[in-house]
Amino acid sequence: MSESQRSAAVIGAGIAGSSAALGLLDAGFDVTLYSDRERASLRNDVPPTGVAVLFGKSREWDAQIIEDIYQYGNTTGISARLYSGDGDERADVLQFNPDFGYEAQAVDVRLRSDDRIGRFLDRGGKFEVRTVDAQALDAIAADHDLTLVATGKGGLSSLFPIDPARSHYDRPQRQLLQVTLKGLDQGDDVFDYRNRLGGRQDLFNLDAQNGEAWLGPFQHKDEGLTWSFIGFAKTDGEWADKFRAVTDAASARETFLDLYRTYFPHDVAEVEKLQTIESDPHSWIKGAVTPAVREAVGVTENGHVVAAIGDTAIAVDPVAGQGAQNALIQVAELVKAASAHDGDFTADWLRDEFEKHWERRGHAATEVTRLFLGDPDYADHLELAFPAAAVNTDVASALFGLLSEPNPLLTLKTRDDVLGFITAVAGEPADDVLARFVPAGEFSTKSTALAG
Helix, strand or coil: CCCCCCEEEEECCCHHHHHHHHHHHHCCCEEEEEECCCHHHHHHCCCCCCCCEEECCHHHHHCCCCCCCCCCCEEEEEEEEEEECCHHHCEEEEEECCEEEEEEEEECHHHHHHHHHHHHHHCCCEEEECCCCHHHHHHHHHCCCEEEECCCCCHHHHHCCECCCCCCCCCCCEEEEEEEEECCCCCCCCCCCCCCCHHHEEEEEEECCCEEEEEEEEEECCCEEEEEEEEEEECCCCHHHHHHCCCCHHHHHHHHHHHHHHHCHHHHHHHCCCEECCCCCCCEEEEECCCEEECCEEECCCCCEEEECHHHCEECCHHHCCHHHHHHHHHHHHHHHHHHCCCCCCHHHHHHHHHHHHHHHHHHHHHHHHHHCCCHHHHHHHHHHHHHHHHCHHHHHHHHHCCCCCHHHHHCCCHHHHHHHHHHHHCCCHHHHHHCCCCCECCCCHHHHHHC
């Protein structure tokens, strides 16, 4: 290392950490990436931490770190269905199938991270396998010009106090279950009864009482084209205990199928084709996230400054797909700023960079997550947005456009703001749009589509 070359340490080798390490290395830093697991173990011995979809705009930031090298998992829209009630009172409420207006991509986060680690090592980065506790972090920070912590929601996150002004919850809002399965391709004839694009669209089924179910094409680390299911169970609904009871990939698949048989029977003929990936016993995960925003800067016991990135800084519920996107945008911008910065990486500089990220993406990412969680602060937004989306494709596209660029949501603070938004997007008065909405009646099914 030359006397003028600056050094960086990155603690944690998930998607945020591996991206930061590769980005800083390419920016001219001497970088050491620390992990508590060997590279092969990170790829093969742990489950993916979510679906990690990149919706549209975030892919432009990610391309600043590494080019797109993936073949599968791309979608151009979403097929949404909302159901309500139980038994004889159950009703098909609304449906819409908007194009995103961009391309989304769902790739196994283990594969994304491994590819970045491989590129990092090929280019001369140092990868050190060791457990980094608070004492070890103090020594590492003392030896590096810049130290970033990317150990996720646990690990060293306690070094960064929760920011109560920006954190809206003190407990999880959803019980989560994810499982990746094989057995369906991504052709136009897959789920073609729901929309004209078939397997090129994701599926999003919502149950008013119990939660949400996302299903979409996915690039698995070994199998290639697969489909990944992630369920978001409301903590007071019937799904939550079912998700908690899952113990392996087989029971995850059975729980997923039981969910569709009971709550979304229109799709059963297709989803029953999906099978477990026997070569990957870690193809599933369950758990719950307490959404939280933490102070961006921590100080070790001997006064060395370290900064939080990714989930260590901002942890969101996965329901709106903001976690990986938020991390990658934060990393890409931080790498650019660090590369251009001539002075020390002080606490004030790091806080300023986090505040720029908060304004650029972090704040909106937390708010669009609250929107899709049905937070009471957004009750009017959902009450109006979904019926309008059901009768106007432009409104539907704009609603899911918030997954790619959530900042417009920050301007929608009142019911009148939402009505104005619908009017602007639809090109006609919001009252006229909403007046056309009637409950869906009956959704089409695979069997009726074939019969027709």
